[in-house]
Amino acid sequence: xxxxxAISDLKxxxxxxxxxxxxxxxxxxxxxxxxxxxxxxxxxxxxxxMVISVFVLVVPLLVALAMSFTTWSPTxxxxxxxxxxGLFNYEELLVYDTRFVEAVARTLTLSVICLxxxxxxxxxxxxxxxxxxxxxxxxxxxxxxxxxxMPVVVGYTFWMLFQSNGPINxxxxxxxxxxxxxxxxxxxAWIVVIVTEVWxxxxxxxxxxxxxxxxxxxxxxxAAVILGASPRQVFWRVVLPMLKPVIIVALVIRAxxxxxxxxxxxxxxxxxxxxxxETISLYIYKLAFQxxxxxxxxxxxxxxxxxxxxxVHFLLAPVRDQLLGEPR
Amino acid sequence: MTHTDPPKLELVALRKEYDGGEVxxxxxxxxxVQPGETLAILGPSGCGKSTTLxxxxxxxxxxxxxxxIDGVSVLDxxxxxxxxxxxxxxxxxFTHMTVAQNLAFGLKVRGVAKPEIARAVGETAHMLGLTGxxxxxxxxxxxxxxxxxxxxxxxxxxxxxxxxxxxxxNLETEMRAAMRRELRRxxxxxxxxxxYVTHDQIEAxxxxxxxxxxxxxxxxxxxxxxxxxxxxxxxxxxGFIGAPPMNILHGAFETRAGASTFVAGSVRIDAPGGLGxxxxxxxxxxxxxxxxxxxxxxAEGAATATVRRIEPLGAEAVLTLDMNGQHLAxxxxxxxxxxxxxxxxxxxxHDRVAFFDADSLRNLKELSA
Numbered sequence: 001x002x003x004x005x006a007i008s009d010l011k012x013x014x015x016x017x018x019x020x021x022x023x024x025x026x027x028x029x030x031x032x033x034x035x036x037x038x039x040x041x042x043x044x045x046x047x048x049x050m051v052i053s054v055f056v057l058v059v060p061l062l063v064a065l066a067m068s069f070t071t072w073s074p075t076x077x078x079x080x081x082x083x084x085x086g087l088f089n090y091e092e093l094l095v096y097d098t099r100f101v102e103a104v105a106r107t108l109t110l111s112v113i114c115l116x117x118x119x120x121x122x123x124x125x126x127x128x129x130x131x132x133x134x135x136x137x138x139x140x141x142x143x144x145x146x147x148x149x150m151p152v153v154v155g156y157t158f159w160m161l162f163q164s165n166g167p168i169n170x171x172x173x174x175x176x177x178x179x180x181x182x183x184x185x186x187x188x189a190w191i192v193v194i195v196t197e198v199w200x201x202x203x204x205x206x207x208x209x210x211x212x213x214x215x216x217x218x219x220x221x222x223a224a225v226i227l228g229a230s231p232r233q234v235f236w237r238v239v240l241p242m243l244k245p246v247i248i249v250a251l252v253i254r255a256x257x258x259x260x261x262x263x264x265x266x267x268x269x270x271x272x273x274x275x276x277x278e279t280i281s282l283y284i285y286k287l288a289f290q291x292x293x294x295x296x297x298x299x300x301x302x303x304x305x306x307x308x309x310x311x312v313h314f315l316l317a318p319v320r321d322q323l324l325g326e327p328r
Numbered sequence: 329m330t331h332t333d334p335p336k337l338e339l340v341a342l343r344k345e346y347d348g349g350e351v352x353x354x355x356x357x358x359x360x361v362q363p364g365e366t367l368a369i370l371g372p373s374g375c376g377k378s379t380t381l382x383x384x385x386x387x388x389x390x391x392x393x394x395x396x397i398d399g400v401s402v403l404d405x406x407x408x409x410x411x412x413x414x415x416x417x418x419x420x421x422f423t424h425m426t427v428a429q430n431l432a433f434g435l436k437v438r439g440v441a442k443p444e445i446a447r448a449v450g451e452t453a454h455m456l457g458l459t460g461x462x463x464x465x466x467x468x469x470x471x472x473x474x475x476x477x478x479x480x481x482x483x484x485x486x487x488x489x490x491x492x493x494x495x496x497x498n499l500e501t502e503m504r505a506a507m508r509r510e511l512r513r514x515x516x517x518x519x520x521x522x523x524y525v526t527h528d529q530i531e532a533x534x535x536x537x538x539x540x541x542x543x544x545x546x547x548x549x550x551x552x553x554x555x556x557x558x559x560x561x562x563x564x565x566x567g568f569i570g571a572p573p574m575n576i577l578h579g580a581f582e583t584r585a586g587a588s589t590f591v592a593g594s595v596r597i598d599a600p601g602g603l604g605x606x607x608x609x610x611x612x613x614x615x616x617x618x619x620x621x622x623x624x625x626x627a628e629g630a631a632t633a634t635v636r637r638i639e640p641l642g643a644e645a646v647l648t649l650d651m652n653g654q655h656l657a658x659x660x661x662x663x664x665x666x667x668x669x670x671x672x673x674x675x676x677x678h679d680r681v682a683f684f685d686a687d688s689l690r691n692l693k694e695l696s697a
Contacts, residue, residue: 219420223478226385227434227485228408237437241424 068299073292082295089299099275100300103283104307110190110279111258114197115251121198122205123247127235129210147203155267158196162268186276189269193277196264201257205250212246213239245319252315259308280304334399335360336521337384337489342393344379344545349391353379355545357393361489361538366515366522367550368536370529370569376545377525381491384523385414397488413482417494419474421481423467427458430466430477434485452480455517456510472503479514492524496531508534529569533557541565558617559682563689566615566682572646572657575621576684577614590614590683593652595631597676599683599692611686618646620680621658623672630673635666649674 063079068089072082093100125143129136146154161168162182169179182188216239224238240247262281265271271278271286278286284304288297316323342357354376361367369377382388384395386407394401402410422430431449440448453459456476461469466477475495482490495511496504512535515522526532532539533553540550541564549561560566566574579592581599588599590612597614626632633651645665649656651674658674666672683692 217418217420219416219418220422222387222407223414223416223420223481224422224433224437225387225407226412226414227437227481229433229437233437237433238422241422244424 064298065302067295068302070295072295074294075292089296090303092296093300093303099278100280100283102275103278103280104304106278107259107261107280110193110197110261111255113194114201114258115254117194117198118202118205118254119209119247119251121202122207122250123209125202125206126209126213129206130213143206144203146200147207149200151200151263152267154196154200155264158192158199158264159268162192183269184273186273189273189277192268193265196268197258197261200264201254204254208246208250209243212243216242245322248315248319249323252312255311255315256308259304259311334396336363336365336398337361337523338394338396338399339380339384340394340396342380342383342395343391344376344383344388345391353545354383354390357542357545357547359540359547359550361521361523363521364519365538366524366536367538367540368524368526368532369540369542370526370532371542372568373527375542377542378493380542381414381493381523381525384489385412385491386410411486411488412491413485413487413489414491415475415478415482415493415495417497419478419498421466421469421474421477423465425466426462427453427464427466427469427477428462430481431458431462431484433481438485448484452484455483455514456480471499472507475499475507476510483514483518483520488521490520490522492522494526495524497526497528504531511535529571533569539569541568543568558680559691559693560615561691561694563613563615563684566684570617572618574615574617574682575656575658577616577651577654577656578686579612579614581610581612581683583609590681592654593631595651595674595676597678597681612692613684613686613689615682615684616656616676617680618657618659620677621656622675622677623647623658623660623666624675626671626673630675632671632673635668635670635672638665638668 067079067082069084069086070079070082071085071088072079076082129140149157160166163169164179164181169182172179180188182192220238220242221234224234229237260281261279262285265277265279265282266285269277271282275283280300284297284300287293287300338360339357342354343352344354345352357376357380359367369380371377379388383390386402386405386409390403395403397410397412402412422433425433428449431452432445435445435448449462450459453462456479458473458476458480461473466474469477475498479490479492479495492511496507499507508531511522514520515535522535524532524536536553538550539553539556541548541556541560541562543564549556549565551559551561556565556569560569560574563576566576577592577595579590579595582589582591590597590599592614595614599612624630631651633649633656635647636650636655637648639646639648640662643662644659645662647658647660647665649658649672656674660666684690685692
């Protein structure tokens with residue numbers, strides 16, 4: 001198949017240099033010349049995409065990095081005329097900007113609460129799904145639907161559900177004779193954000209946990225049963241530790257997503273009341289696109305990027321060996 | 329051991345069906361194992377031997393029949409409460425734990441006190457030569473160490489019965505011999521009752537006192553190893569055990585004046601009396617091990633055969649002989665062994681032949697007993 005040939009050629013090249021060039025054969029044979037020709041063709045095919053991604057990804061990233069060392073704002077002329085201010089923005093953010101520090105702390109707290117709930121519920125559902133019961137496949141598809149809904153739609157739906165005269169409050173009035181103003185108090189606004197996030201993303205945990213549980217080797221579990229462990233002991237001492245790499249990967253994926261949490265909070269609370277539900281993404285958005293402090297926002301974004309990298313690094317540390325294949 | 333002791337393990341008419349009776353994995357299996365005995369369950373893959381182990385340990389429930397340990401039925405006891413240990417073919421060691429944690433697992437889940445656990449783990453590790461590896465993660469261990477951890481993890485709980493599922497099949501050849509010695513030592517040191525599933529007859533013959541041979545879910549024979557070797561209960565057993573397997577000669581029994589003789593071509597061998605009443609001429613089979621055949625120079629009207637093929641195996645050679653169309657394997661010393669095409673006389677060791685019924689294929693000794 002021609003496709004396969006092209007792919008194997010690409011594998012043989014590094015940074016667009018064909019394998020034959022690197023070995024620098026004294027007199028290229030016909031086969032080598034043909035291989036080079038194919039590699040050149042492959043590079044030609046990839047070139048437009050690479051050029052576009054350099055301009056779309058790399059250039060803006062570098063511009064933003066450069067911008068973060070200035071105090072430039074679109075209202076103050078060209079970026080090229082902006083002066084170099086060193087780490088001024090970074091110092092400002094870390095030392096003086098309590099709103100930034102609070103947003104970071106808030107986002108971390110939110111991720112701890114949401115991820116714990118999502119993991120617990122998702123894993124619980126997955127354990128239930130290990131058994132056979134009636135309507136399992138229908139329930140399975142139903143449970144996965146939230147994940148497929150756009151964040152904006154989820155945000156809007158929950159915003160409507162939690163209105164002061166919305167369905168949730170109407171039911172609450174019938175049941176308890178009272179209902180809170182969800183978006184007027186920090187505590188209730190947090191609950192709305194958490195409920196929305198958990199509803200939206202628990203299915204992802206459920207799906208990952210279910211496939212993880214199903215791929216566990218059976219014999220260690222049987223061995224634990226034979227050694228006298230109760231079902232609970234089997235779960236906590238054998239199943240859960242064996243599932244650890246899967247759990248950590250799921251947590252890492254979701255933690256990275258929560259750092260970027262924007263749409264739902266933007267629609268639900270806009271960070272309010274006051275700044276009580278302002279996540280880090282929301283704060284950076286406000287800095288950059290409401291206050292036009294683009295340079296300051298870029299610095300904040302870079303700090304978050306570094307923080308996320310560190311977080312992922314430490315989260316993955318306990319299972320890195322297992323994921324990368326342990327050297328004997 | 330007195331005769332009043334109940335057998336350590338007794339299986340009574342055990343049966344296991346799958347798919348509502350469409351597949352019968354184990355059929356009417358009855359056998360008993362005495363304390364301190366090692367039983368090997370031997371059979372080709374799919375003969376129901378692993379299912380039998382799973383039923384004994386309690387991870388599968390028999391369709392009918394009973395399992396008694398020390399004379400008490402354990403069917404209503406779940407796995408883990410039967411005092412039966414099982415070592416899996418793939419060891420199933422908990423790779424997320426250290427060796428010490430693996431060994432301690434069975435006691436920990438039973439709520440045994442910490443000092444007691446530490447003592448038992450230390451003792452078991454010492455017995456299995458794992459003391460140096462106690463702190464290592466089990467995922468770092470190699471095949472034979474994993475095997476030892478799996479055995480140790482089970483022994484720590486002091487099971488009444490130790491079941492081993494193909495314990496040596498995942499090891500390299502040199503490791504196998506070492507592990508076999510180790511198992512024999514353990515068996516002698518702690519007087520453990522061991523049941524051992526294998527498809528490797530060498531393993532069965534070298535480790536077990538009793539061998540149970542199964543095929544298609546049925547028990548063909550359960551007897552001491554030498555009986556299984558010399559007097560197979562069924563031609564299946566005769567063909568399954570031994571390499572090369574037992575020769576089966578087709579012939580007939582002739583009874584004259586109360587004495588029976590087995591006749592196959594020029595072979596005439598006195599069959600033991602008591603073949604039971606029957607026609608004076610009836611078809612039968614004779615089984616003879618290749619090493620119970622002695623070759624001689626053809627003389628005075630003895631049975632003769634032609635050497636068709638010679639397979640040298642170091643000290644001895646396996647010869648394929650053609651005797652009036654029936655093929656036989658015989659072993660002979662590799663030095664001064666006849667060459668291909670030679671005519672040789674065959675002498676059978678009369679004490680080491682087995683006779684089978686031509687229809688049921690079962691050993692006549694068993695039928696008359």
